[in-house]
Each structure stands twice: as structure tokens, then as C-alpha cells.
Amino acid sequence: MSAVIRTNNLQKYYNPGEPLEVRALDGVTLEIERGEFTAIVGPSGSGKTTLLNIIGGLDHQTGGTAHIGDTEITALNDNQLIDFRLHNIGFVFQAYNLIPVLTAKENVEFIMLLQKRPKAERDARTEELLTEVGLADKMNNRPMEMSGGQQQRVAVARALASKPQFVLADEPTANLDSQSTADLLDIMAELNQKEHVTFLFSTHDQRVIDRARRVVTLEDGKIISDVRK
Amino acid sequence: MLIKIAWRNVWRNGLRSGVVIASIATGIWAGLFVISVSSGLNEQRTKDALDSYLSHVQIHTPKFVEDNNVEYRIENLDEVINALDNNSNVKAYAERVVLSGMVSSSAGGFGTRITGIDPEHEKNVSTMHEKVVDGAYFEGIKRNPIFIGKKLADKLKVELRKKVVLTFQKDNGDLVTGAFRVVGIYKTANSKADEMNIFVQASDINRLLDGSAGFHEVAVITKDLTMVDTTAGSLRAALPNLSVRSWKQVSPDLGYADEMMMQMLYIIIMIILLALSFGIVNTMLMAVLERKRELGMLMSVGMNKTKVFFMIVVETVFISLVGGPIGVLLGFLTVSYFGSAGIDLSVVGKGLEEFGISTMIYPNLQPKFYIDVTIMVIVAAIISSIYPARKALQLKPAEAVRAI
Known part of the structure; x- marks a missing residue:
């Protein structure tokens, strides 16, 4: 298997060199292979979100490198990062963050529009993804007309719409009840198994940790354990 | 899709957009009416002067x-x-x-x-x-x-x-x-x-x-x-x-008033639009700050800055494009009605006579003015949208997606 994500001695310091220096990431070296279903866990302030932000091209490191495939993402400027994120990374957020004025179908299609994909391809992929997440009958519903679990499933479909190299999911189940969490994890596990989509979660949720096939634990910005099941 | 999102966003908070649209419409309507009265007053004054003693052209040695x-x-x-x-x-x-x-x-x-x-x-x-x-x-x-x-x-x-x-x-x-x-x-x-x-x-x-x-x-x-x-x-x-002079040359004050009036009318409209711009800026700024998470998500998933900027500008222009024509239409209807029915200002007739103005005023506005006002509204809206749009661009996606 080839590595989708590689970080080498990744560092993120706030107020470097000052008395109040904070080491959010302190030399994280990690490889995520294609098709992995990995959870990044750790207490609050351990550096989970910072790690995901740098891997996701949303934040800059203080030191070290991060590669997505063959691209050193930590060497890209802001404009290059925007384009890179659009074509290579899928995002699932804790609060779903769907566009409330668009329907489920339009929310999924929107990413492909940004990628300038042809209409026929957009339509087919949107239908396919919403069917896979079990929302074929909710295509024309707006987020307000759906439950939290359904909204998060739309968010997963949206994350996959751009055919990314991997999906970053930041606490994706934090706002969901048990049943919705179970349903969402089932869908993501199935997508991972069938389509070899690489998922990387940050989570506190034991239910997610239990389903993950690899668990990386962070503490004080360092990896303290990396367990493959 | 961006235009669709911008248009739907206008109606997302119907009350707030409605208030802004109403204020734009009222401002433009009031501006056009005031201007038409001023224009009618001036035309009346000029017409009275031409009809009573000035004539159109005078010939002397x-x-x-x-x-x-x-x-x-x-x-x-x-x-x-x-x-x-x-x-x-x-x-x-x-x-x-x-x-x-x-x-x-x-x-x-x-x-x-x-x-x-x-x-x-x-x-x-x-x-x-x-x-x-x-x-x-x-x-x-x-x-x-x-x-x-x-x-x-x-x-x-x-x-x-x-x-x-x-x-x-x-x-x-x-x-x-x-x-x-x-x-x-x-x-x-x-x-x-x-x-x-x-x-x-x-x-x-x-x-x-x-x-x-x-x-x-x-x-x-x-x-x-x-x-x-x-x-x-x-x-x-x-x-x-011989000396052949038009009425504007014979009585430069009247001609000057005519030209000055046009400039004044544009200045009045600009002042009204400036006041409205602050309302638009405020509304759009609220809209941007309320939608931090959404904008953060859009930037996270790869929407570039030009598109984010464009979306906010288009949204602002839409608000103005709804309010502007309503104001222009109301202005047109009011001016048309009073243009034929007239406004009786006999209460202040004595003061008006001192300025050579008749007490019955017929508001009047050239069609060109309606077009110019509409264009000015759009320009004002675009200018008003720049600050909120810039604020949107300054959001950091990683922080914005987690904003409460």
C-alpha cells in the first residue's frame, strides 16, 4: 500500500521562543496508507485539531513537512492550498456546515461545480453518493428539513463528491445521537471497505474509536501510541 | 450556483433584508420626489420668466x-x-x-x-x-x-x-x-x-x-x-x-440655476445613497459574521477568494436591485401623479413669489434621471459590499468552521 499522508517531524508552536510558548505539535511523524480508517484521539489540547488542520491545508506548520501523495502540502502557498484542497481533500465537520439555502443534491453538487465538472457527471455522481448514504429520497430537502444524522450523511456525500485522496472528519459524531452515530459509522465503514476511501478522524467518541482500524493517540503534541487493530 | 446561493441568501433573513430593501426603496423614492419638486420648481420659475418678460431669444445692438x-x-x-x-x-x-x-x-x-x-x-x-x-x-x-x-x-x-x-x-x-x-x-x-x-x-x-x-x-x-x-x-x-442672445445669455442667473439644479440633484441623490450605503454595509457585515461557519466551510473545501468575494458582492447587489427599482417605480408614480395634479404651495406663496416661483408646483423629472439613479444605486451597492466582502476574505477557514 502507498502512503496518502506523510508527516515528518511536524511542529506547530505558538509564541515560539517566548515564555508562554505552546507546542501544539511537537515532532509528529505519521504515515497513513491508502484505504485506512484511522482515528486520531487524545485529550483536549493534545494537538488533534492542529494536526488535522495542517494535513488538511488549513493551517501552516512551524517546522517539519507534510506530504499528501507526492505533494508537499506544507510548501504550498494559500492560493495553491485552496486549489489543492478542492481536488484532493474531503472535509466532514462537527457541525455539518451544509449550505442552508441549498438542497441536499445542490450541496453535494456544489463541490463538483467548483471543480468545473460537466453537468451529466455531476448529476450522476450526486445521485450515486446520496443513494450510498441512504438519502436518495431526501435529495430535494434543505438541511433544515433533515435530522442531524441525515445532514452529516449529506456532508459525507459532499466530502466524497470531489473524489478526494482522503477524507478528514473533525469530531463527525459529536452532535449525533447513538443511532445516527451508528448509521454514519456504518456508511463510512462501507465506503472505506468497498471504495477504499481513506478516512482520518479526530474524535473523543469511543464508538468511533471502537470502529477505527487504527488509533493514533496524541498527548501534548506528541504521538504516544499508534495501534493497528 | 453562486448566483443562486446569493439570491437565496437575500431571503434567508427575510425581515432584515426586507428592512434594508424598504429603506433603499423609501430613500430613493423620497430622493426622486424631492428632486422632482426642486426640478419642477426651477422649471416653473424659468417658464414664468420666459413667458412673462424674457422670451427665448433677444436681439439688441x-x-x-x-x-x-x-x-x-x-x-x-x-x-x-x-x-x-x-x-x-x-x-x-x-x-x-x-x-x-x-x-x-x-x-x-x-x-x-x-x-x-x-x-x-x-x-x-x-x-x-x-x-x-x-x-x-x-x-x-x-x-x-x-x-x-x-x-x-x-x-x-x-x-x-x-x-x-x-x-x-x-x-x-x-x-x-x-x-x-x-x-x-x-x-x-x-x-x-x-x-x-x-x-x-x-x-x-x-x-x-x-x-x-x-x-x-x-x-x-x-x-x-x-x-x-x-x-x-x-x-x-x-x-x-447685432447681439443675438439666448435667454440663458440674457439672464445667466436663470441658466446657471438650471445647470446648478441638475448638479444639485445628483449631489442630493449621492447623499441619500451614501446614507443608505451605511445601512447596506451594516446588514451585509452582520450577514457575513453570522455565516462565519458557512464561509469557513466554503473556503475549506476549496472555494477561492474571488468566488467568496463575488458571492457577497452579488448578494448585496441583489438587495439593492430589489429595493432600487421599487423606489424608482414609486418615485415615477408619485412624480407622474403630482406632475399632472400639481402641488399647491399657497401656504408659503409669499415667500416663493420673492424668488419668482409660482405657488402651484408641478414636479417633473427627466427620464434620464431614473436610469442614472438606478445605475447609481447599483454602483453604491457594489461599493457598499466591498468592506463586508473583505471581512469575509479575512476569515481563517480553520477557525471559521468552528465558530459558534
Whole structure:
């Protein structure tokens, strides 16, 4: 298997060199292979979100490198990062963050529009993804007309719409009840198994940790354990 | 899709957008109405001046223009009449004797502008005969009738058929006096002009001037006000030795007021739009700050800065494009209604008369103005959207997606 994500001695310091220096990431070296279903866990302030932000091209490191495939993402400027994120990374957020004025179908299609994909391809992929997440009958519903679990499933479909190299999911189940969490994890596990989509979660949720096939634990910005099941 | 999102976002908070749209519509409506009243007022003032004494084009000798001396008469009047008769733009004309002099009664004496006219000819170039409030327009008194303004009559304390004495200079500088009897009293919208201008028969005044038969001024009316400048130009070419001036040249204050008014109208609209812009900026800024998470998500998933900026600008323009035409339409309907029904300002009539303005105002606005206002609204909206859009661009996606 080839590595989708590689970080080498990744560092993120706030107020470097000052008395109040904070080491959010302190030399994280990690490889995520294609098709992995990995959870990044750790207490609050351990550096989970910072790690995901740098891997996701949303934040800059203080030191070290991060590669997505063959691209050193930590060497890209802001404009290059925007384009890179659009074509290579899928995002699932804790609060779903769907566009409330668009329907489920339009929310999924929107990413492909940004990628300038042809209409026929957009339509087919949107239908396919919403069917896979079990929302074929909710295509024309707006987020307000759906439950939290359904909204998060739309968010997963949206994350996959751009055919990314991997999906970053930041606490994706934090706002969901048990049943919705179970349903969402089932869908993501199935997508991972069938389509070899690489998922990387940050989570506190034991239910997610239990389903993950690899668990990386962070503490004080360092990896303290990396367990493959 | 961006346009669809922007349009739907406008209606996301219907009340807030509604308030902004209503304020834009009201602001533009009020602005257009105020402007149309000002424009109507000015047009009325100009029309009154042109109809009562100014006419459209005036012809004099160049020396008379420099120095209103009695001796500077138009010598080749036949040539002038021939040029006027051959000009297809000329609707009517009348010759005038114009003198500066003094009018006195037992109540006192006042400086005045004496205009000697042929009453029948004068009817073709002015509406003074329609402004009679007492007596008649040169009817009923055969020898030395005088037609004076109401305000001057009050100052002279004279009534109909009472005598006043005119004093003015002859060609040789000697003073000549003549007794005239009030045949009619007129009242125009311009009380200042009423106080200054008196009308007598040209034949009477020329008799007092030792039988001189000349005229100092030819007042010309064109078929349409838009023809004034071209008509003046062609007459100038036909009469190279005479001074041919349009009403704007004769009375620069009126012409200047006309041009100034247009500039003022645009300034008023700009001030209204500036005030509205603050409302738009405030609303859009709230919309951006409320949607931090959504904007953060859009930037996270790869929407570039140009598209984010464009989305906010389009949203702002949509709000203005809904409010703007409503305001323009309301303005058009109001101006059309009052343009024919008129607005009666007789409550403040005395003050208006001092400025030569009639008490019945007919609001009026050129169609071009509606188009210009619509364009100005869009430009103001685009400018107003820049600050909120820049604020949106300053959001850091990683922080914005987690904003509460």
C-alpha cells in the first residue's frame, strides 16, 4: 500500500521562543496508507485539531513537512492550498456546515461545480453518493428539513463528491445521537471497505474509536501510541 | 450556483433584508420626489420668466447690451424682421423700446424698467396679458395707458385709472417726463419682476422721445425650447452686426440655476445613497459574521477568494436591485401623479413669489434621471459590499468552521 499522508517531524508552536510558548505539535511523524480508517484521539489540547488542520491545508506548520501523495502540502502557498484542497481533500465537520439555502443534491453538487465538472457527471455522481448514504429520497430537502444524522450523511456525500485522496472528519459524531452515530459509522465503514476511501478522524467518541482500524493517540503534541487493530 | 446561493441568501433573513430593501426603496423614492419638486420648481420659475418678460431669444445692438442707453436703437429693423420671417424655428417676435427711468406718484418715486410695446404684438411673445388682476390689458384708456405690477402699484399707492409720472432720458441726455394712467394691474409669480417692470405703448414713449420710431429690443419665441440655441446661432449668422442672445445669455442667473439644479440633484441623490450605503454595509457585515461557519466551510473545501468575494458582492447587489427599482417605480408614480395634479404651495406663496416661483408646483423629472439613479444605486451597492466582502476574505477557514 502507498502512503496518502506523510508527516515528518511536524511542529506547530505558538509564541515560539517566548515564555508562554505552546507546542501544539511537537515532532509528529505519521504515515497513513491508502484505504485506512484511522482515528486520531487524545485529550483536549493534545494537538488533534492542529494536526488535522495542517494535513488538511488549513493551517501552516512551524517546522517539519507534510506530504499528501507526492505533494508537499506544507510548501504550498494559500492560493495553491485552496486549489489543492478542492481536488484532493474531503472535509466532514462537527457541525455539518451544509449550505442552508441549498438542497441536499445542490450541496453535494456544489463541490463538483467548483471543480468545473460537466453537468451529466455531476448529476450522476450526486445521485450515486446520496443513494450510498441512504438519502436518495431526501435529495430535494434543505438541511433544515433533515435530522442531524441525515445532514452529516449529506456532508459525507459532499466530502466524497470531489473524489478526494482522503477524507478528514473533525469530531463527525459529536452532535449525533447513538443511532445516527451508528448509521454514519456504518456508511463510512462501507465506503472505506468497498471504495477504499481513506478516512482520518479526530474524535473523543469511543464508538468511533471502537470502529477505527487504527488509533493514533496524541498527548501534548506528541504521538504516544499508534495501534493497528 | 453562486448566483443562486446569493439570491437565496437575500431571503434567508427575510425581515432584515426586507428592512434594508424598504429603506433603499423609501430613500430613493423620497430622493426622486424631492428632486422632482426642486426640478419642477426651477422649471416653473424659468417658464414664468420666459413667458412673462424674457422670451427665448433677444436681439439688441451690441452697444445697448453694454450700456442700456436710449440712443442705441436697432437701426436696420427691416433686416431683422426679414431674418426672423425666414427662420423656420421662429414662432413669433415683438419689438420693444427699453428704457431705464423712474416712476413716481404722490407716494414716492422708484427706479423702473420701462418697456414700450405694441400690445397686440407682445401677446405673441409673452403671457402678460393673461396676468391681469385689475383693469384690462391696454383697453379703456387711449392716451398714455400704463400696465404695472401689483407690487409696484401697492408701493406707489395707485389704483386703476390713477396717474403716475414717468421720467427718463432722451437721446441728448435731457430728462423728459410724461403722465400715464394705470390701465391694468398685473401679477406674475415673480414679485421682484412685478416691482421692476412697467409696460407702456411704444408709440406713446416714442412720441415723448421727440417722435423717434426705433426699437431697442426684439423678443423672439422659438417653436420649441430645445431650438433656442440653434435658432440663436442661425440668427447670429444672419445678423452679424447685432447681439443675438439666448435667454440663458440674457439672464445667466436663470441658466446657471438650471445647470446648478441638475448638479444639485445628483449631489442630493449621492447623499441619500451614501446614507443608505451605511445601512447596506451594516446588514451585509452582520450577514457575513453570522455565516462565519458557512464561509469557513466554503473556503475549506476549496472555494477561492474571488468566488467568496463575488458571492457577497452579488448578494448585496441583489438587495439593492430589489429595493432600487421599487423606489424608482414609486418615485415615477408619485412624480407622474403630482406632475399632472400639481402641488399647491399657497401656504408659503409669499415667500416663493420673492424668488419668482409660482405657488402651484408641478414636479417633473427627466427620464434620464431614473436610469442614472438606478445605475447609481447599483454602483453604491457594489461599493457598499466591498468592506463586508473583505471581512469575509479575512476569515481563517480553520477557525471559521468552528465558530459558534
